[in-house]
Every structure is written in structure tokens, then in C-alpha cells.
Amino acid sequence: MNTPSTAVLHRTVNWKLHIAVLAVAIAFPFVFPSSFMVNFGVLALFYAFIGQSWNISGGFAGQLSFGHVAFFGVGAYASAIVQMRWGFSPWMGLPASAIAGAVVGLIIAVLSFRAGLKGSYFALITLAFAEVLRILSNSVDLTGGGLGMLIPLKRSAANFQFEERAGFYFVILVLTVLSIACAEWLRHSRFGARLAAIRENEDAAKALGIDVFTEKVKIMLLSGAMCGVGGCFFSQYFLYIDPTIVFGVDKSVEMLLVSMIGGAGTVYGPLIGSLLLAFVSDITRVLTQIQGLSLVLYGALLVIIIAYLPNGLVDLFKSKSKSKTKRIADDVAR
Amino acid sequence: MLRVEGLTKIFGGLRAVDGASLNVDQGQIVALIGPNGAGKTTLFASIAGFHSIDAGRVVLMDQDITGWPVHKISRKGMVRTFQITQPFAKLSVLENIMVGAYQIHPNAQEARVHAIDVAQKVGMGHMLAQAASDLTVAGRKRLELARALATNPQLLLLDEVMAGLNPSEIVEMVAIVRTIRDMGVTVLLIEHVMQAVMSLSEHIYVLSYGKIIAQGAPQQVVSDPAVIEAYLGRGAAKEVAHA
Numbered sequence: 001m002n003t004p005s006t007a008v009l010h011r012t013v014n015w016k017l018h019i020a021v022l023a024v025a026i027a028f029p030f031v032f033p034s035s036f037m038v039n040f041g042v043l044a045l046f047y048a049f050i051g052q053s054w055n056i057s058g059g060f061a062g063q064l065s066f067g068h069v070a071f072f073g074v075g076a077y078a079s080a081i082v083q084m085r086w087g088f089s090p091w092m093g094l095p096a097s098a099i100a101g102a103v104v105g106l107i108i109a110v111l112s113f114r115a116g117l118k119g120s121y122f123a124l125i126t127l128a129f130a131e132v133l134r135i136l137s138n139s140v141d142l143t144g145g146g147l148g149m150l151i152p153l154k155r156s157a158a159n160f161q162f163e164e165r166a167g168f169y170f171v172i173l174v175l176t177v178l179s180i181a182c183a184e185w186l187r188h189s190r191f192g193a194r195l196a197a198i199r200e201n202e203d204a205a206k207a208l209g210i211d212v213f214t215e216k217v218k219i220m221l222l223s224g225a226m227c228g229v230g231g232c233f234f235s236q237y238f239l240y241i242d243p244t245i246v247f248g249v250d251k252s253v254e255m256l257l258v259s260m261i262g263g264a265g266t267v268y269g270p271l272i273g274s275l276l277l278a279f280v281s282d283i284t285r286v287l288t289q290i291q292g293l294s295l296v297l298y299g300a301l302l303v304i305i306i307a308y309l310p311n312g313l314v315d316l317f318k319s320k321s322k323s324k325t326k327r328i329a330d331d332v333a334r
Numbered sequence: 335m336l337r338v339e340g341l342t343k344i345f346g347g348l349r350a351v352d353g354a355s356l357n358v359d360q361g362q363i364v365a366l367i368g369p370n371g372a373g374k375t376t377l378f379a380s381i382a383g384f385h386s387i388d389a390g391r392v393v394l395m396d397q398d399i400t401g402w403p404v405h406k407i408s409r410k411g412m413v414r415t416f417q418i419t420q421p422f423a424k425l426s427v428l429e430n431i432m433v434g435a436y437q438i439h440p441n442a443q444e445a446r447v448h449a450i451d452v453a454q455k456v457g458m459g460h461m462l463a464q465a466a467s468d469l470t471v472a473g474r475k476r477l478e479l480a481r482a483l484a485t486n487p488q489l490l491l492l493d494e495v496m497a498g499l500n501p502s503e504i505v506e507m508v509a510i511v512r513t514i515r516d517m518g519v520t521v522l523l524i525e526h527v528m529q530a531v532m533s534l535s536e537h538i539y540v541l542s543y544g545k546i547i548a549q550g551a552p553q554q555v556v557s558d559p560a561v562i563e564a565y566l567g568r569g570a571a572k573e574v575a576h577a
Binding site: 209212 | 382384404413423424425429432433436440442445481482
């Protein structure tokens, strides 16, 4: 038996793929400068970003949350509050929403993991937390209650409002790149390996010395911060938030859908899923007048994908690299 | 190395482990045997921190670790394997072992090198890229062992690593366990395969109905009438002696 070279089994960073994707993303608004297409790009990246925030906890660590919108909404309100109530620059909304999302992530994680909630119980408790936050934001003055908060229109980059939609496009592109870098880091780091161990088998992870509780809290904190920033971007892009919009269950479902359809626990899953969903949603809006048809199609897509590609659309791209793994295995075996 | 004093674990009305005491010295291979349902796995899980215990004390390397959380005990150097193997199914063999290796090497490259080294020691060097879910029973047992070994433990608790193996696989596993001991790791094992117990262990404890009923050198323990009766029933010792 030969000694396998360690390089052979190294999980390499696919720089060529990353650079190619980034180049396409940067070129996109120049190739398709129409407001419609840039808006498409913004929304696709936006869902890829918040989908990734779900993916790092739900996909990588296996903590299936059904209420990620709790972080999203808190981030959206945090960014609106720091500028409208406290008079800070809208850009301060980014750190504020990250902190707010992280704090809520920490609280939800500590409470539910302390109680040992797993699987569908964890999913339900996160849903409950999101609903509680929705009702709270509906009833306190700080958030403007049911009327929501209207961020005054003042187009300037200093004000986190851009003359051209492309400005927003590049902000969300930077955020998405950071989120993908984060996922890629998880794939290669000790933290990521521990999360995968926890996802696969908590008892075995514990037996090997992993502090399961702490690791799960850490990833929920990170995921909450990321999702909160998504909320900040949302409020700046649409300039209006209210409890049903930013704490609505549909956003939680969309985050989960883009990850599952693209491929949960993979680096590019959320981006692939969000591109498909943004495409489906735009096509149905252009071709028909039926409200909510896109949701019907999402559902159908999900069923088809669960039936034929249970690991998500990334499997379509993986078939080649899988045979490569087999080849490596054969090589090592020889 | 490990001292267990009067450990008692009660499930409802059942005293699954009843005042069990045992001692494992550094560098030894010690076996824990007993009929089915004697409470061996419960005793193991209690020692490793998976169960809270109702009475008694567990002392590891002169430190009282009673009531410590599992991961802390594991980091102190006592790592258990599972009788019903618990692989990280979707991860490859290498990734499984790396989870253990990461406990001592925060850096991915170092963890990988260490994990490959461990894999070769347990004879899994040729299946690193294989998914854990594709392994045979023998492969899974080895993986359990490899993952635990990769954490550089002082003391390994092996729960029936021979169960379900065929005779030639048992011979291989016995050799692996011996190699592990020779690396300086103390081993406490639960085992039903007497061939393995007799050839490996220097000291045997016999557990029956939650109590330690006998202990000593292997030959001495298997001829102990109390042990024979625990396995074969009351009066069996006499018949065995006559036969």
C-alpha cells in the first residue's frame, strides 16, 4: 500500500470558480444596465446573501431554523432606528443591524440549546420567536407600530441611497462575496469541521471533545449577524419596513428554500437557488397577472428537487467532481 | 489512571449499575465483561459523563471528574467509542478522523496529516476518501476507534469493538488494540468475544446485575464459579466442574 500524499486529499479552494463567478457578477450591471435587470441582480444577490446566513447554521451545522426572519427583522428595524430615531448616518445601520442580529441569535440559541431543543422542536421555537418579535414590533412606539417606518428618500451615496440601482448592486455584491467567503472558510476550518460533526451526530461529537452547546451558539450568533445585515440592506433598498414585511414567515421560507433548492451545506447552494427563484419569480410576474403564482411554482420546484436532487441543484454540477473523488480513492487504494 | 468508586446509576426503579468500583492502571488493557443486560454500557456511559450518576465517584489521573460534561472529560484524555457505531455518515473517513484530530491540531493541514497517520495505524489508509456511510461493520468499528485515537487520548473506553466482526477481522482488531496500548494508551474495553478478552486483557472485571461480582487475571476469572453461574445460571458451576 502506498502512502497517500496529503495533497491528494486536501479540500482545495476552487479559485478559478470563485474568480469566474465574481467576474460575471461584476460585469452583469454593465452588460445589462436596464433598471429591470439590475433590480433582478440585486434581488438575486440579496436572497443569496440571506440564504447563506440560513445556510451556515441550517446547512453547515444542521440547526434547521424556521424563524430566521427574527434576525432579519431585528436588523431591518435596527438600521432604521439608528438613522431615524437616533440621527446616525444610514451606513451605521450596517454594524447596528449586525450587532442586533447577533444579540438576538445569541439569545435564541442560548435559550433553545440550553433546553436541548433539536430538529423540528428547534424549528418551531425559532418560528415562535419570530412571531413574538413581529407582535412586539407591531405594538411599540420605537418601531412605529403597525404603521411601520418610512425612511425618507434622499438620494446620495453618503445616505446609503444611490442614484443608480447599480450602487445597491455593488453593495449587495460585496456582502454576498463576504458571505461566500465565510462559507468557504467553514469548509476548511476546524470550526466548520466541528459544525459538520454536530450536524451528523451530536453524541459522537461530544465524545470527541466538542463543546456542542458553545459551537451551536457561536454559529447562531454569526448567522444572526449576517441575516441582520440583510435586513439593513432591505430597509435601505425598499425604504419602507413594517412588521408583516420584515417579520413575515415568507422570508424565513425563502431563505430556507434558496438554500435547500440550491444545496444546503454547500458554498454556492444559496446563490444557485436564489438565481433560480429570482428568475422564476420575474418570469411569472412578466408573463402572467396571477398573484402569488411564483409561490406555487416554488413549491412545485421544491417537490421536484427533493424527489430527484435531494442534495440540491449543486449536485448537477458535482457529478463530474464526484467521479474525481472516486478516482482519488482508487489511486490511494492502489 | 482511572478509579471508579461505588458508582451507582438508577433508571426509575432499576439499579442499572449498583456500587461498581474498578481501577485501571496506566498502560494496562483492562476488560469489563458480563452477561447481556448486566449494565456494562451504562457503566461506560456513566464513566464518560453521558449519564449523571446517582452515587459514587470517578477519578481520572488524580482528578475527580464526577459530573463533568462529556466534552471536558474527553479533552482531559478519556475518550469512549460507541457499541452502536455513530459515524458522521455524510463525511468521508478522513473527515471523520479529522474531527478527532482537530482537538489537538487547530490547523487543518496538521490535523489532516495526523488523521492520515492514525488511519494507517488502524488499517484504514486505503479508504480515506470513502464516505463513512459506505463502510462495512468492520470498517465502522475501526472508524470509531480511529476517531477516538486521533484525539491523542490517555485512556480509551472501547465498547464492543469486536462485535459483529468475522474471525479474521477479530484477529486484526486484536492486533490494532495491542498496537494502541503499545503507543502508550491505556485501554478499558467491554467485550463479549472471549477470544479477544483472553488474549488482550491483563485484568478482568465481571459485571452482573449492575454489580462487580469478580475480578482478577483472565484465567482466574473464567474459572470463578460466581462468574460461570452469572453466565450459565445457578448450579452451572457444579456441572461444568463435573463435565
